[in-house]
Amino acid sequence: MSGTDITVWIISGLLAIGIGWTKYAKWKTRNKLVRDLAAMDPERREKVLSRMSPELAMEARQELMRRFHIS
Numbered sequence: 001m002s003g004t005d006i007t008v009w010i011i012s013g014l015l016a017i018g019i020g021w022t023k024y025a026k027w028k029t030r031n032k033l034v035r036d037l038a039a040m041d042p043e044r045r046e047k048v049l050s051r052m053s054p055e056l057a058m059e060a061r062q063e064l065m066r067r068f069h070i071s
Helices: 003-039 042-051 054-068
Strands: none
Touching: 003 042, 003 054, 042 054
């Protein structure tokens, strides 16, 4: 094994850790958002959802329906 091989493995490992951490942070943030939306009263929840981007709002609504049976 040469120094180049070790360097490539280290860089690959760091990239994998970075990508994994980013995905975990995104999941954790979305999970918190859905829990907060579930705790809100329906009027306020719809107001917040209407201010979000359409893709994110649809994703949040689907998650609310799936996990909490809230429409």
